[in-house]
Amino acid sequence: MDPPFSPDTFSNGLKKETWRNTLLFSFQSIGIVYGRVSTAPLYVFGTIPTRGEHGALRSKDFQSQETVYELFSFVFWTLSIVSLVKYVLIVLRADDKGEGGTFALYSLLCRHAKVGLLPNERNANEEVACNEGIGTKVESRARRAIQNQKSSHYLMLILALFGACMMIGDGVLTPAISVLSASSGLQRWLSHMSHHFSSSPKRQEKISEEFKKYIPVPSACAILICLFTLQHYGTRKIGFIFAPVIILWLLFIGGVGLYNIIHCDPHIFYAISPVYVYRFVRNIDRESWSSLGSILLCVAGSEAMFADLGHFSKKSIKITFICFIYPILLLCYAGQAAFISKNLYAIEGFNHLTASVPDSISHIFVVLSLLASAVGSQATITASFSIINQCLALGCFPRVKVIHTSDKKRGQVYIPDVNWLLMILSLTITIGFHNVLQIAYAAGLAIVSGMLVTTCLMSLVIALYWERSLLVSACFLIFFGFIEIMYLSACMLNFHKGAWYLVVLLVLFLTSMLAWHYGTMKKYEFDIQNKVSTEWLTELGPSLGVSRVPGIGFIYTDIVTGIPAFFTHFITNLPAFHQVLVFVSFKSLPVPYVPPSRRYLIGRVGDKDYKIFRCIARFGYCERVRDSDDFEQQIIQLIGEFISLEENDSESLTSVEGRMIVVGKPSQDGNALIPIHSTSSANNETTTLSPSVDSSKRGSAPVQRKKVRFTLPESSPKMRESVREELQELIDARESGTAYFLGQSHLAARDGSNLLKKLLIMIYVILDKNSREPHVALNIPHAALVEVGMVYNI
Structure with missing residues (x-):
């Protein structure tokens, strides 16, 4: 008990x-x-042995x-x-x-x-x-x-x-x-x-x-x-x-x-x-x-x-x-x-x-x-x-x-x-x-x-x-x-x-851990070195052949500033992105638990008219990295809270990227956006999986999943009209559909690399192919998932 x-x-x-x-x-x-x-x-x-080799x-x-x-x-x-x-x-x-x-x-x-x-x-x-x-x-x-x-x-x-x-x-x-x-x-x-x-x-x-x-x-x-x-x-x-x-x-x-x-x-x-x-x-x-x-x-x-x-x-x-x-x-x-x-x-x-x-x-x-x-x-x-x-x-x-x-x-x-x-x-x-x-x-x-x-x-x-x-x-x-x-x-x-058996176990586990850490660090360093500035994305427009389509696009990335390389690779080959973009990052911090009231950081990327946001979700090393199946619903509510709080924080409106506001876990009622729950078919890309549905059973018989819609609270003199308009645009974008962008990286050692580096990368590739999917991909409907592959030459 x-x-x-x-x-x-x-x-x-x-x-x-x-x-x-x-x-x-x-x-x-x-x-x-x-x-x-x-x-x-x-x-x-x-x-403790009591007798020698001959029984004495x-x-x-x-x-x-x-x-x-x-x-x-x-x-x-x-x-x-x-x-x-x-x-x-x-x-x-x-x-x-x-x-x-x-x-x-x-x-x-x-x-x-x-x-x-x-x-x-x-x-x-x-x-x-x-x-x-x-x-x-x-x-x-x-x-x-x-x-x-x-x-x-x-x-x-x-x-x-x-x-x-x-x-x-x-x-x-x-x-x-x-x-x-x-x-x-x-x-x-x-x-x-x-x-x-x-x-x-x-x-x-x-x-x-x-x-x-x-x-x-x-x-x-x-x-x-x-x-x-x-x-x-x-x-x-x-x-x-x-x-x-x-x-x-x-x-x-x-x-x-x-x-x-x-x-x-x-x-x-x-x-x-x-x-x-x-x-x-x-x-x-x-x-x-x-x-x-x-x-x-x-x-x-x-x-x-x-x-x-x-x-x-x-x-x-x-x-x-x-x-x-x-x-x-x-x-x-x-x-x-x-x-x-x-x-x-x-x-x-x-x-x-x-x-x-x-x-x-x-x-x-x-x-x-x-x-x-x-x-x-x-x-x-x-x-x-x-x-x-x-x-x-x-x-x-x-x-x-x-x-x-x-x-x-x-x-x-x-x-x-x-x-x-x-x-x-x-x-x-x-x-x-x-x-x-x-x-x-x-x-x-x-x-x-x-x-x-x-x-x-x-x-x-x-x-x-x-x-x-x-x-x-x-x-x-x-x-x-x-x-x-x-x-x-x-x-x-x-x-x-x-006692030699312990050394065998040590080599097995320590090599796997070091190789995984090495590959993870190299991928992260590659993303940092090859990211582009936010101006590159915000300056793209119809004159350059890039169009904005209705809906919300969630881009999952490890970096918390700049635009990840895989998304620039996607835009270069398919010049279009959604009306609202949200860059989402999960960060496991060297603390056991992060209080829910301090878990999320929300900020803008570029000017207010671009409707591009960034969300950093922080977790401790004893917590689940993603502990609910309605995570995207939470992000949308958090962005709504951010928009309503932003009007009182003039510094965040004019600061460069990196200035973010701490937003606590949204309540069930919501202050800026009010969630309304209903059911829909499993093939609707705007839905999220019910917690009772095992992710390994996706693609089988149609199931009823939880669809969450949002509405604005009743008119309040405390909320500016511009804020209500932006919140309504966010709701309309959600109704138009949601897409999820994931980077699919493939590590490869550069020519001339030393033997140790090649060995670590080889072990990492083997472990990566045989390990579970990234946690962010477990509950994403396949119809709305977009994986962008890139080769990382380390």
Whole structure:
């Protein structure tokens, strides 16, 4: 069930967060945010190898009670320093108006340190900054140095994309390792139960081998397929079961941990002393150092606390972790370590969480572990959807279909294409490795790499956004960076054992993102360089053989000044354009949300008699770029509002192009134009699609769509006659018909280009041909759509 207030309501300060809402958010966050970190006990100790190549106990791992104490000490201090201190107490404070994650930190730097490389026009960005009260920061030496170094801008963008790739990679690996580990627990439980029904040792061994062969991988694949198939229902529908499952799971493993502490080793909490960490490091060797890659998994999911911040409030996430998640996880790990310390020479698998559960309740553990592993996997899959949606909005990911599964929580999205890709990759790694240990090596590398990116960007935020001294920023970077580099080195020791798969995923996603961003930037630069001035269009007239035809023409373009090259190409070959022209631009800005009252910029192109307008629609990286099917109706209403407001703004009547008026989202009644709704056939080009009609079904049987007409309000002495006449001309143009002009660009590398440039453009062309249509073309009737093709030689 959705909360009574959306999370962004609190971040905007519109409503005060009450304790009732805080508790409600805390309850919901347990299932969404903490699913991953709560299921980590399934494989933290269990992925530390206990035996060497020939079956003998290894020289260091679990050799003695002292070694177990040292490993638990590492778990305690890693969970306390990384999850509690770094993320809960520090990083959560660096939210971007209630949004978190790698791109939230990057967007803060883009706005406050001017390091952005995304294709957004300066006037659109500065307008939002002024409206939100973001003043210009005092120019410090560090800020000037970073702003003047173009290479640092590229480095920050690559860091943000690298962090996004690590989050997506984690979304591939987490379902595989969680579900496979739970399935392995099921296999162990079934093997154990078979011993009670068979007295023959040979028969027991044969049954165990059959279970190892046929239980873990097939059951894991079945659960993964079901998990990814359910994604289209969205978090809103399937999320209500998450919190109860994780709460039951945490209470269960916390109780088991407390039981093992009392019955096995009540002195396990002595290992909290950092002296044991020192002893471990003092006697370090290659085998024991590589085991730290498994210990690192105890903080898996800490990044989700920051990445999923937009769904909840900071207070609820902090309270939940400090008061519930953190103490229970410590009980669980302490209990498991206590059990291991008393069973060092047991059969293989004694370090798995399953072994520490009493036989009388082992069947309950098996069921809860399977449910909890699926819930924990859901958290990283949802985070992958969110990060890809942000990359898509900022022009760093190929066009894919994004479905918003909730009208109240704008951050909840489902991306079908990405969902099936994640499923295929998760199944591939599950079947290919069929070993929790190998997948854990890759997961550990993904976790620590993502944390390093956050640490680097966070240190820049401390210096450039919080405006703290460089010493404070350097201390943050050195302290947490040292810990994470230590774990990174441990993960790299296991690179050949499975961590290499993460590099394959990194190359796949990062190359696609960089190629798409490169192609998008080059197209944008080509449009800027080849645009023509507005005078070129306004000076065209009948004497030059150019005529104006009745109707309205919408020209969709990425540039916000001048005339795009594809439209000049069209006019040159077909010398005619409509009575009213509207240049429409969509701009995704480095902010999470743009208020509806500040979303649209409306201005004129040329003199008032030319009837040429420009509309810039601005969206945040967490919003839908086009969230309604009646967008053109809104534009016409906005132009009507602009015409009525313009008479009171004498500066806009005489200023050059670029002077625009902020117009809020039009009301249903309208102040200048009053919409009248009626129905018409689907073939009428002046209609817009009903929201209930799927764009993929166009061209099938005729459907009834919503046709919107406009009328003027009753005579008012406040409205000048000239304004009423222009509004009436706008209505008449709408009645005459509407056409939509889109540029269809084809990128090609120039002769003599280097190999890297040719490769990036080739990848971009392949992605462009196989990606979704541009969002502006999805709901445009084919009869009214005009695509103008051009070859861009880059």
